[in-house]
Amino acid sequence: MKKNLILAIFSGLLLWLAWPPTQYLSFLLFVGLVPMLLAIENIILSTAKNKGKQIFAATFLGFFIWNTLSIYWVYNSVKMVGEIVAIPISLIPYSLGPLLMASACWLYFRLRVATNRSISLVGLVCFWIAYEYLHQTWPLAFPWMTLGNGFAVSHQYVQWYEYTGVYGGTIWIWVINILIFLFYMSLSEAKTKAYRTKIVIAFFAILVLPLGFSLTRYYSYQEQVNPSNVVVAQPNIDPYAKAAEIPVYQQLSILTHESDSLAQKNTEYFIWPETAIPTPFAEESIRSNNSYQQVKSFLNKYKNANVITGAETYKIYNSQQTETASPMDGGQFYDAFNSALSIENSENVQFYHKSKLVPGAESIPFASLSFLKPVFAHLGGAAGSYGRQAEPSVFYSQSGIGSDPVICYESIWGEYVGQAVLKGAQFIAIITNDGWWENTSGKDQHLDYAKLRAIETRRWVCRSANTGISAFINQRGDIVKHTGWWVRTAIKQDINLNSDLTFYTKHGDYIAKIGTFLALLGMMWILVRIRFR
Incomplete structure (x- = not known):
């Protein structure tokens, strides 16, 4: 278990180093999730009991490190109420995202039990996108750590966001990480040379083609003079x-x-x-x-x-x-x-x-649960006092x-x-x-x-x-x-x-909606398999 925790922690640190506003390290997003995938795989292939709990704990730890180091500044907006109160309040945004991320990884494990690794990895990407979409639409919305945001300092690489939005970046990051993970696993599983060649070709195609298109679009783009x-x-x-x-x-x-x-x-x-x-x-x-x-x-x-x-x-x-x-x-x-x-x-x-009001500072999430109001009362504004359109x-x-x-x-x-x-x-x-x-x-x-x-x-x-x-x-x-x-x-x-209107402007977060729909199908499949097993 210790080895897997170390892998999860390493993953969290890599993602943090790649995250804005750090310059020149965005490429680490393409490998930052590989140690996490290896940790999950180690647990799945082990003889340990409570594999689901171990996967949830390890992934939560890694994602907590990534989130906390990246948005440590949230503490500054609440510290005026005193350190004793500010620290537990800050733990809400520090922990909530990692809880959802770890839940996506746990669902991947449950799907892996019910089907093969290839289908499960597709499910993992969908579960992750569903988490990101939930975290931008529910009352506790905080889409700050959406994976596709990680290219904000390397915007030259993602000019195709005019077609996909940031969810295209989320898929790009996950697919590259998964291909590296599969190549690594192929070495220990004695896969054929043809199998590894296919992975290498897919890796370079999925990395180079979007990157080449983006750089071409970036250097050729001309604004209309108005x-x-x-x-x-x-x-x-x-x-x-x-x-x-x-x-x-x-x-x-x-x-x-x-x-x-x-x-x-x-x-x-x-x-x-x-x-x-x-x-x-x-x-x-x-x-x-x-x-x-x-x-x-x-x-x-x-x-x-x-x-x-x-x-x-x-x-x-x-x-x-x-x-x-x-x-x-x-x-x-x-x-x-x-x-x-x-x-x-x-x-x-x-x-x-x-x-889009800040949860706690400008709106009370789940307002019908009145006991939450004092918890959010000092998040940098007059808690729950604002109307919206x-x-x-x-x-x-x-x-x-x-x-x-x-x-x-x-x-x-x-x-x-x-x-x-x-x-x-x-x-x-x-x-x-x-x-x-x-x-x-x-x-x-x-x-x-x-x-x-x-x-x-x-x-x-x-x-x-x-x-x-x-x-x-x-x-x-x-x-x-x-x-x-x-x-x-x-x-x-x-x-x-x-x-002029871009494709993304016309169609919005269509990738997130498709991914969420597929994630719901995956969860239904998991429930059916559990019920009949």
Whole structure:
């Protein structure tokens, strides 16, 4: 058992070394799962009892190491409540993903008992994809560690994400690892030379063909010239001081000053970060709001410009119209929102309410289980207080330009971002506040993942982060301009608008849905075999 635990730990370390933001080690993703497969195989072929439990324990340990070392920064967002409380709270995101990953490996073992190794390995890939899809759709969603995200720092290798999304990367990684594993096993199992030759040919074909296509696509890709001048502001305001210590008018003055420093007469967009207007206001009375008036005053100098900004807003109802609405005095109810606003030189104001809420910080998973609320109460926000909207929105300017407002955490959902592009968004505006994580790799991973959204949709990404890193990302996924961390500044870029739709934009996470369907069939087969055995 000790040997198998060492193999699992080694696998976890390899995956961590390959994970963003580490540069030049992405190739380790192609071998990182091989030790884990060998550990599972050793247990299956052993005479030990409780093989399923041993496989679950070993794989959980390896994946826990990978996840914890990669997202250690989650602890920074909760440590304000004290180390005694923060450590167990951090264990939720550190452990939940590995539990699901280990479950996929356990299902592989159960399928292996019921059928042969080849079919079981296909089942393993499907079980894994089903786990990843579950982990982006259920109330505890955290798709940060989806395997296909691992190429975010090597985006030149995965230009074909415009056809598959990140799930294509997940399959690519698993298939390469499985082929290496099968070749290694063939040496000890005295397989024929012809068998090993087939594996070698398959390995090089599956590695080289996608890579060659991607590099060809990367170096030959040409953007259609359709320029729009955009200014992104980074106010660098301590997130812990935003709500109480710095007056709102002063925060907006910083934003307008930085924006003014680079703006041109033809500037069409100013993009400001998440909760740039931190004091909540009623949406129905926005035109009398002082912050709104301050933004409108700034726009007087730029007649064709729009401001996309984050804000804390709320709506008041006479009855409980939504599940998230909270009661007020007088029998009324209200919903609070983490919002994006589009303000222009007219009376038109467009609102978008963040849909993909952070579990615990912005929504209570499985809200009917009220005992969970205190557990999540200190995850960097007002626990469970936010409402949401079901679908993405597109902000349209007076000139007809469509932009996709994406708030922070939402930028790791490829299909969701693609839905806004399908509705007419010609570029993506990500507004975020990564200061909660401090100067850790969390902010770098968040930026890197935005490169994948650019490739999937072939849209420019304009990213405004309160404390950094703000950036412009072109349609190939290149970061063409970016700010530093914890710097008050602004950056400007002529981006190219695009109206063409990629295959992935049209069809979304079709790979994940097919994989999940096949995984369900595999689980049904396992249950049938257990029942009749």
